[in-house]
Amino acid sequence: MAEAVxxxxxxxxxxxxxTPLLLAGLGELVAERSGVLNLGVEGMMLMGAAAGFAVxxxxxxxxxxxxxxxxxxxAMAALFALLTLRLLAxxxxxxxxxxxxxxxxxxxxxxxxAGVPAPGLAATIWPGLAHAxxxxxxxxxxxxxxxxxxxxxxxxxxxxxxxxxGLALRAVGESAEVAxxxxxxxxxxxxxxxxxxxxxAGLAGADLSLAYTPMWAENMTAxxxxxxxxxxxxxxxxxxxxxAGALLxxxxxxxxxxxxxxxxxxxxxxxxxxxxxxxxVVLVLISRDAxxxxxxxxxxxxxxxxxxx
Amino acid sequence: xxxxxxRSVLAGALATPALLTRAARAAAPLKIGFVYVAPIxxxxxxxxxELGRRALQAKLGDKVKTxxxxxxxxxxxxxxxxRQMAADGNGLIFTTSFGFMNPxxxxxxxxxxxxxxxxxxxxxxANVATYSARFxxxxxxxxxxAGHMSKSGIIGYVAAFPIPEVVQGINATLLGARKVxxxxxxxVVWTSSxxxxxxxxAAADTLISQGADVLTxxxxxxxxxxxxxxxxxxxxxxxxxxxKYGPKTCLTATTMIWDQYYIKRAGMVLDGTWxxxxxxxxxxxxxxxxxxxxxxxxxxxxxxxDIATRAIASGRFxxxxxxxxxxAGKVAIPAGQGLTDKxxxxxxxxxxxxxxKI
Numbered sequence: 164m165a166e167a168v169x170x171x172x173x174x175x176x177x178x179x180x181x182t183p184l185l186l187a188g189l190g191e192l193v194a195e196r197s198g199v200l201n202l203g204v205e206g207m208m209l210m211g212a213a214a215g216f217a218v219x220x221x222x223x224x225x226x227x228x229x230x231x232x233x234x235x236x237x238a239m240a241a242l243f244a245l246l247t248l249r250l251l252a253x254x255x256x257x258x259x260x261x262x263x264x265x266x267x268x269x270x271x272x273x274x275x276x277a278g279v280p281a282p283g284l285a286a287t288i289w290p291g292l293a294h295a296x297x298x299x300x301x302x303x304x305x306x307x308x309x310x311x312x313x314x315x316x317x318x319x320x321x322x323x324x325x326x327x328x329g330l331a332l333r334a335v336g337e338s339a340e341v342a343x344x345x346x347x348x349x350x351x352x353x354x355x356x357x358x359x360x361x362x363x364a365g366l367a368g369a370d371l372s373l374a375y376t377p378m379w380a381e382n383m384t385a386x387x388x389x390x391x392x393x394x395x396x397x398x399x400x401x402x403x404x405x406x407a408g409a410l411l412x413x414x415x416x417x418x419x420x421x422x423x424x425x426x427x428x429x430x431x432x433x434x435x436x437x438x439x440x441x442x443x444v445v446l447v448l449i450s451r452d453a454x455x456x457x458x459x460x461x462x463x464x465x466x467x468x469x470x471x472x
Numbered sequence: 473x474x475x476x477x478x479r480s481v482l483a484g485a486l487a488t489p490a491l492l493t494r495a496a497r498a499a500a501p502l503k504i505g506f507v508y509v510a511p512i513x514x515x516x517x518x519x520x521x522e523l524g525r526r527a528l529q530a531k532l533g534d535k536v537k538t539x540x541x542x543x544x545x546x547x548x549x550x551x552x553x554x555r556q557m558a559a560d561g562n563g564l565i566f567t568t569s570f571g572f573m574n575p576x577x578x579x580x581x582x583x584x585x586x587x588x589x590x591x592x593x594x595x596x597x598a599n600v601a602t603y604s605a606r607f608x609x610x611x612x613x614x615x616x617x618a619g620h621m622s623k624s625g626i627i628g629y630v631a632a633f634p635i636p637e638v639v640q641g642i643n644a645t646l647l648g649a650r651k652v653x654x655x656x657x658x659x660v661v662w663t664s665s666x667x668x669x670x671x672x673x674a675a676a677d678t679l680i681s682q683g684a685d686v687l688t689x690x691x692x693x694x695x696x697x698x699x700x701x702x703x704x705x706x707x708x709x710x711x712x713x714x715x716k717y718g719p720k721t722c723l724t725a726t727t728m729i730w731d732q733y734y735i736k737r738a739g740m741v742l743d744g745t746w747x748x749x750x751x752x753x754x755x756x757x758x759x760x761x762x763x764x765x766x767x768x769x770x771x772x773x774x775x776x777x778d779i780a781t782r783a784i785a786s787g788r789f790x791x792x793x794x795x796x797x798x799x800a801g802k803v804a805i806p807a808g809q810g811l812t813d814k815x816x817x818x819x820x821x822x823x824x825x826x827x828x829k830i
Contacts, residue, residue: 168682169683172677172680172681173681175552175677176674176677176681179677180674183670200492270511277511277512277513277514278515278519279514280514280694280698280716281519282702283698283702285702292702292703292704293701293702293703293704293720293721294704300703302677303688304702354616358681363709371669372668374599374668375669375670375673376670376672376673376693376694376695377698378669378695378698378717379512380667380669381513381514381543382667383669383670383693384670385667385668385669385671386664386668387670416671416674416675417677417678418674420661420674420678420679421678421681421682423627423659423660423661423726423825423828423829424659424661424678424679424682424684425682426659426827426828432664
């Protein structure tokens with residue numbers, strides 16, 4: 164029984180650690196499949212985390228907090244879209260600037276809420292959580308955001324492969340010129356994809372500030388936006404592999420702590436580099452073969468598009 | 473218009489500020505600067521220093537003028553900020569993180585008239601003093617509480633890096649817990665980061681799943697205390713009173729109080745008696761204080777903690793006192809002996825009962 168609870172708790176902890184990565188990664192995956200590289204994920208996540216927590220604290224409603232986080236992410240993404248899609252600014256430079264901007268702006272807007280305590284999402288939904296039996300407690304800790312993240316994998320995969328809009332989105336990402344010639348509205352599709360990316364990044368930020376570690380602290384995402392970006396490449400732009408990557412990353416983090424707590428003598432430094440090593444190995448493998456890389460990456464990724472007529 | 477009046481106007485304009493400064497200097501308050509490594513926030517290491525600054529300003533009133541710069545990274549930026557503070561005429565500058573050590577020494581060399589105080593460092597100069605607190609004394613008392621409250625006898629410890637300051641805290645917590653429960657053990661996990669709430673949370677979850685029923689942390693966010701509150705597991709806070717993050721489950725916290733030290737040192741600069749010293753204060757000096765105990769702690773335990781607090785404050789009792797064995801079962805502190813300050817400051821071994829690797 165004790166072992167079963169331990170295994171269950173490892174599974175739950177892995178799912179929870181993977182959730183913010185998966186949410187942000189799914190959004191970025193869709194944006195990149197439309198041909199837009201947005202490196203501002205970290206900045207959008209932080210804005211989502213700050214706005215979500217502030218509204219949660221002000222209104223007392225977790226649902227409103229989540230909504231605010233999504234809107235904050237969309238607002239940041241809209242700024243990015245304005246600069247890169249309309250004004251044709253360089254996507255890499257704009258994305259980096261968006262992250263730096265988001266770090267600063269979230270610190271400023273979140274200032275009054277630094278150090279304000281709030282109950283977590285799971286504890287809000289299940290007030291008796293602290294006194295629940297261990298196994299039940301583990302199951303209850305899977306808050307709605309965990310379910311949304313994993314349902315999102317199905318939804319995004321279906322959308323990209325099976326729906327007409329998904330087909331158009333992929334076409335735009337492969338060759339904007341051809342899609343344009345066929346009468347597809349390239350900029351409108353890219354705008355929608357970028358805004359979706361912003362919404363998901365905002366939700367990922369809210370997962371941290373409302374559910375996983377319910378508080379606001381400056382720079383609390385601690386690089387998870389960058390990991391989500393790396394995972395999209397790791398996944399070769401495929402939702403299912405993204406889920407696998409996020410779970411692997413979450414599991415390695417948890418396994419490292421479990422191994423240490425068990426007293427296994429593994430180097431913690433080596434363990435914490437494992438997920439990054441895995442990403443580098445995949446990158447080397449897919450770029451070793453030029454054809455395979457070309458097939459995997461959206462061909463128009465990062466290339467601006469100016470409709471001629 | 474001729475040249476002459478214009479030139480005198482110019483000369484007058486140049487002379488006025490100089491005169492003003494000289495006149496103002498006689499009654500000018502002592503300017504005191506603080507350099508913080510993190511945002512002030514509402515709890516934690518930097519917040520405690522900020523409380524000290526506020527206490528200093530309130531106590532000495534218009535005799536001093538304090539200012540601070542927060543969120544200064546420990547890299548090249550630190551020297552620029554400290555140099556700017558000295559150039560702005562601050563007569564006393566507190567640099568409150570270990571990583572500010574070398575920049576402080578460097579700037580102090582360039583501004584011999586200003587006084588500098590560096591927290592937790594070991595390099596001193598004629599105008600650079602150092603100060604720190606005996607955090608381990610508070611950890612021992614927290615361990616005492618943990619030993620009483622834990623049913624499984626397993627204490628979970630989320631720590632950032634295996635430096636002596638952290639190792640002291642882990643050993644002191646264990647020795648405190650073993651005073652009341654000789655079978656108590658500590659499981660340690662390392663997050664390799666002073667601030668990553670997500671990782672601290674995952675580490676706390678892991679320790680709970682492995683049977684720890686009291687958690688504590690040596691990291692900068694309240695994530696561990698929150699994890700305990702959510703899952704109904706006891707916690708011990710650090711740096712600040714974190715009970716608002718765990719009103720039901722946070723048992724107590726080891727907090728640092730810099731108020732008296734800051735007031736004393738500023739007073740010394742004002743009356744000209746300031747000297748470069750090395751201060752390592754503890755409970756007896758008021759630098760370390762335990763946050764009020766949680767209601768859940770039985771009165772008998774509270775009384776025991778109170779007695780131990782007074783024994784440590786008076787110096788009658790030392791937390792690091794033999795016999796203590798290390799993880800390999802060899803004698804680390806011989807029976808009847810205490811450790812010297814030097815031995816405590818360089819502590820790089822775990823006591824028997826700590827599960828984890830340095």
